[in-house]
Amino acid sequence: MNATTNPIDLRLEDVTKIYPGAIALSEVSLSIRGGEVVGLIGENGAGKSTLMNVLGGTIAPDAGAIVADGQSHAALTPAQAIELGIAFVHQELNPFTNLDVTGNVLLGREIRTGLFGRIDRTAMEQRVQPILTRLGARFSPRDPVLGLSLADQQLLEIAKALAVDARLVILDEPTSSLTLSETQRLLEVVTDLRREGVAVLFITHRLNEIEQVADRVVVLRDGKNAGDLGRAEIGRDRMVQMMVGRDVKRLYQRKAHEAGAPVLQITDLRTQTYPESPVTLALHGGEILGLAGLVGAGRTEIARALFGIDPVLGGTVHVRDRLLPQNSVAAAIAAGISLVPEDRKAQGLFLEFSISDNISMPSLARMSSRGRINRKAELALAESSRNRLSIKAASLRGPAAELSGGNQQKVVLAKWLAMEPAIIIFDEPTRGIDVGAKAEVYGLMQALADRGVAIVMISSDMEEVIGVSDRVAVMSKGRITGILNQEQLTEEAILRLAVE
Amino acid sequence: MLRKDLGLATLVVTVGFVVALINPRFLSPVNLANTANLIGLFGLFSIAEAFVIVTAGIELSVGSVIALLGVLFIDMIANGVPWPVAALIVLALGAVIGLLHGWLITRLRLQPFVVTLCGLLIYRGTARFYTADGTAGFKFGSSFPTLEWLVTGRTWGVPHSAVAFLFVAVLAWFVLHRTVFGRHLFAVGKNEEAARYSGINTRRVIVSAYVICAVLTAVSAIFFAMYTRSVQPSSHGNFYELYGIAAAVLGGFSLRGGEGSIVGVCLGVILLQELQNLVNLLGIPSSLNFAVMGSVILFGVIADTQFDRYRTAKRHAATRASLGKPR
Secondary structure, three states: OOOOOOOOEEEEEEEEEEEOOEEEEEEEEEEEEOOOEEEEEEOOOOOHHHHHHHHHOOOOOOEEEEEEOOEEEOOOOHHHHHHOOEEEEOOOOOOOOOOEHHHHHOOOOOOEEOOOOEEOHHHHHHHHHHHHHHHOOOOOOOOEHHHOOHHHHHHHHHHHHHOOOOOEEEEEOOOOOOOHHHHHHHHHHHHHHHHOOOEEEEEOOOHHHHHHHOOEEEEEEOOEEEEEEEHHHOOHHHHHHHHHOOOHHHHOOOOOOOOOOEEEEEEEEEEOOOOOOOEEEEEEOOOEEEEEEOOOOOHHHHHHHHOOOOOEEEEEEEEOOEEOOOOOHHHHHHOOEEEEOOOHHHHHOOOOOEHHHHHHHHHHHHHEEOOEEOHHHHHHHHHHHHHHHOOOOOOOOOEHHHOOHHHHHHHHHHHHHOOOOOEEEEEOOOOOOOHHHHHHHHHHHHHHHHOOOEEEEEOOOHHHHHHHOOEEEEEEOOEEEEEEEHHHOOHHHHHHHHOO | OOHHHHHHHHHHHHHHHHHHHHOHHHHOHHHHHHHHHHHHHHHHHHHHHHHHHOOOOOOOOHHHHHHHHHHHHHHHHHOOOOHHHHHHHHHHHHHHHHHHHHHHHHOOOOOHHHHHHHHHHHHHHHHHHHOOOOOEEOOOOOOOHHHHHHHHOEEOOEEHHHHHHHHHHHHHHHHHHHEHHHHHHHHHHHOHHHHHHOOOOHHHHHHHHHHHHHHHHHHHHHHHHHHHOEEOOOOOOOOHHHHHHHHHHHOOOOOOOOOOOHHHHHHHHHHHHHHHHHHHHOOOOHHHHHHHHHHHHHHHHHHHHHHHHHHHHHHHHHHHHHHOOOO
16 A cells, blocks of 8 residues: 555544553544654653554554544454554564564565565565665665664664555654664654655654654643644643643752762673673762663663672672672672662562562561561551552552552562662663652652662653752763763753763 | 362362262262372372472473382382381482472573473483383382381371371471462562562572472372382373373462462362262273363363453453543
């Protein structure tokens, strides 16, 4: 189906999707036509991903309709979505590393030849090459995917979408791991697509990109439409205000912390991912140190190495002048380090286990005598955590899976607070949680810092980094490219260091 | 007791009731004692299997270990080794096998299925080679009164295998459901990554599970060897691992790990023996034995998943109602 001759006309009408414990989408409407670039913005947890999955046919809405080319559907199937010419560029990169570039781009649409349907490699490569050229990719159709950088993998995803002659391309934070020049290149491709009559739905946190390319902006907040902006109205402040629904400054109520004695000293730490880049960093009690950088800059690797998850290649870590044994989570915990991991569902929680079981998991040893668990103490801990962090749960014996993202994050936090840590590493602490919960998490971090706990916050959310941190260390390609103090903290300064 | 266990207990009682109605001999002391003996024998290694399954692993060499250690035990005693020494050696060998499996799985990162499948073949082959494919047995007329009383004897009509099973079951229940180690077993089985992030030494937990499994299997091997009094290594203990897995699955253990209860696996063992008994007592051709067992397990698992889906749907409906349905 060709976009130029037959532009798409797609409308979502009052789409509602309810999950246990949360309404993901509540009567959301959105329309898009061929030749139009629509920016879809909203905070983490505003419902953007759910909306995207409704369009892709992987989530069936509970109410509402999807009207495509004049035909109304209660839900799309993935096959229908493909037939309509809807293509996705996902934020998460899942290339098939056992195939080469061509194999990935044309996966499922291999060109066959001859009697036995042999795969025609030459024809496939000839089809892929122009797409790569158009994207300005620095790799060729025959390159193995295994060696591609994150940015190149992102381009590969985009190439996949272009290869299907889509009528609607949905880009989900496509630039989060791209450098500035790569981003510019991508925005040009978006403009090209518009000229060809393709509709583009552009999801991003980087509002300046929206300002550059979008014809119209749809804002989501807490699963609801928070308003639309026409081309003339698109402006940074306006968008932020609509996304957050209140003044941003009130969200980040920063207090200056007195940096206390140094608690953590990292010296020449080398991780498996970046063995050539030793990292040296000091952390003081009572401060919040932001760790900024692009995705894949090596921030999570530092956290994992500190916490003993990944083997360390070299360097030392001292906690309060005592050498931390390497590669032992138990030793890290004993030294007073806690990690609130990046992937809450896979690393932070046992989703099917009860809230109470989750909270007590690391402190079981202290709540038992001769191996036998004191179930009263366990429940008392859960109860006091619920009060302290105001966890909204019907029952502490209910599974953690049924909590909203924000409350799940509080459970992860509760399990570590029970250990009374001296150092807490937060890895993307507010990813996928709503604005209200965000404010609570920030409040908790501030309160902990006030009590002298040293906090490291890894975050890709610029506003968060600037709004919460006392100091910010910026990483790029495994190195710390700079440390910014309060006065130097601007988005531009961070970005410049992040792409260094 | 979990709701799942309650359902299974109901099934056990119902099947028993129906069989007793059709053939009252089901409730005769002789039949009950014999069934209890079999439940005890099969229960020991089923609990062993459960410890591995809860960590999302599997142990396929149970039957072969029972054959190999059984052969060794009988041969040692027949050749004059005092039986307590022989028993200790067998238990120690069990521990070594468990350590080996655990080491291969956690250090060399091999899949449990592969490791224990190779174990199944290796131990069976070794047992057959050891006896030159003959039968290991005692010399005519030899007897070991203390050992025989301990393992195959009865107290007030209750077979000691059943007593041992009950003892092990209570201990296993305590370990799995009341101790920190038990909680760690569930945690590692449900989400190994989150377990590591919680500071649990996942490797040690997994190795321990395989050691517990193999040692319990060794205990079971001694009971089986004394029950049959002669071990034919090509057939002794064949398919027992599958029997143990079936009992665990019936008892609510998920092969994905992190789920199950000791009460459940015990009820699973009882139900399987009850079915075997049913086939015998109701005059169903014994060739249909496996077919009956398979059908009941399949039925049980289907009922269980359907019931789960129903409960999840109900919970979702409840949250939906509490959140207030938009318009």
